[in-house]
Amino acid sequence: MSKGKFALGAIVGAFIGAVAGLLTAPKTGKETREDLYRKADKLKTEADKKTKEAVEMADNVKNDVKAKADELKNRTENAVEGAKSGFNKPLKK
Numbered sequence: 001m002s003k004g005k006f007a008l009g010a011i012v013g014a015f016i017g018a019v020a021g022l023l024t025a026p027k028t029g030k031e032t033r034e035d036l037y038r039k040a041d042k043l044k045t046e047a048d049k050k051t052k053e054a055v056e057m058a059d060n061v062k063n064d065v066k067a068k069a070d071e072l073k074n075r076t077e078n079a080v081e082g083a084k085s086g087f088n089k090p091l092k093k
Contacts, residue, residue: 007050015043 018039022032 004054011043011047011050015039018043 019036022035022039025032025035027035
């Protein structure tokens with residue numbers, strides 16, 4: 001989660017820095033608005049990309065966990081069946 005928080009902080013920081021830079025730049029209002037729209041669109045695109053990467057990473061983790069859980073379930077079932085068959089065998093005298 002630390003990487004995710006850092007990335008979010010970097011995006012927010014970049015956005016705030018861009019807005020501050022645009023608002024203090026000696027441009028007309030129209031030029032400033034156009035710059036803001038461009039920067040906002042770029043940040044949205046970057047955020048969408050990061051979101052897709054996070055979703056893919058979460059899917060990979062989910063699939064890994066599911067595979068390990070299935071393996072553990074199978075091993076447990078085999079152990080239980082082995083214990084049952086061993087328990088049901090008659091004792092040798």
